[in-house]
Amino acid sequence: xxxxxxxxxxxxxxxxxxxxxxxxLQRLRTAEARVTEIAAPLPMSLAAVSKHIAVLxxxxxxxxxxxxxxxxxxANPQPLTxxxxxxxxxxxxxxxxxxxxxxxLEQQIEERxxx
Amino acid sequence: xxxxxxxxxxxxxxxxxxxxxxxxLQRLRTAEARVTEIAAPLPMSLAAVSKHIAVLxxxxxxxxxxxxxxxxxxANPQPLTxxxxxxxxxxxxxxxxxxxxxxxLEQQIEERxxx
Numbered sequence: 001x002x003x004x005x006x007x008x009x010x011x012x013x014x015x016x017x018x019x020x021x022x023x024x025l026q027r028l029r030t031a032e033a034r035v036t037e038i039a040a041p042l043p044m045s046l047a048a049v050s051k052h053i054a055v056l057x058x059x060x061x062x063x064x065x066x067x068x069x070x071x072x073x074x075a076n077p078q079p080l081t082x083x084x085x086x087x088x089x090x091x092x093x094x095x096x097x098x099x100x101x102x103x104x105l106e107q108q109i110e111e112r113x114x115x
Numbered sequence: 116x117x118x119x120x121x122x123x124x125x126x127x128x129x130x131x132x133x134x135x136x137x138x139x140l141q142r143l144r145t146a147e148a149r150v151t152e153i154a155a156p157l158p159m160s161l162a163a164v165s166k167h168i169a170v171l172x173x174x175x176x177x178x179x180x181x182x183x184x185x186x187x188x189x190a191n192p193q194p195l196t197x198x199x200x201x202x203x204x205x206x207x208x209x210x211x212x213x214x215x216x217x218x219x220l221e222q223q224i225e226e227r228x229x230x
Binding site for chain 2: 009010011017018025026041080085086088090091
């Protein structure tokens with residue numbers, strides 16, 4: 001991984017490219033949680049969960065708040081907006097192309113001389 | 116990377132998590148191209164480009180057609196649908212929560228006893 005050159009979009013997609021990280025994001029949808037609470041249901045060590053959390057934090061998808069001795073994590077969906085936009089613009093192109101083809105065919109039918 | 120356990124969604128996001136791979140997908144939006152044509156404008160070796168193409172193919176985002184000695188690649192946007200859905204369902208939750216909060220506040224204002 002070329003850390004220095006990673007664009008925000010790279011970090012977002014990289015963060016999403018793992019089922020554990022997607023599960024952590026889903027876990028934090030409804031409420032904040034402590035690292036130990038997030039780790040409890042996951043079939044891996046606390047150290048492994050911490051690494052996944054670090055990937056999500058680097059992508060800006062998690063916020064960490066320290067209160068006393070506890071670290072509370074909450075989700076920040078903001079970086080997902082650009083990630084969604086890239087895909088929708090890309091797939092939208094196909095839809096527009098399909099629409100344009102339909103228009104073209106319709107026009108051809110209309111322009112056909114009546115017998 | 117845990118190759119054997121990689122879900123389709125993992126492969127899609129992993130494929131998108133690199134600017135060269137996103138550039139290749141954009142390049143193939145309008146028309147198919149040969150590997151050498153795809154590699155020509157990119158500032159890296161043909162071998163490096165081939166590796167990126169392999170990642171995109173593994174994610175099902177490219178189709179390869181062999182005619183004579185030439186390999187032609189074209190884009191397949193289909194796997195992007197699920198990748199877009201995951202994000203939009205996730206971000207949509209926040210929008211719905213904001214709407215629910217607005218409704219709740221509105222109801223509170225309506226239920227306030229008139230002086």
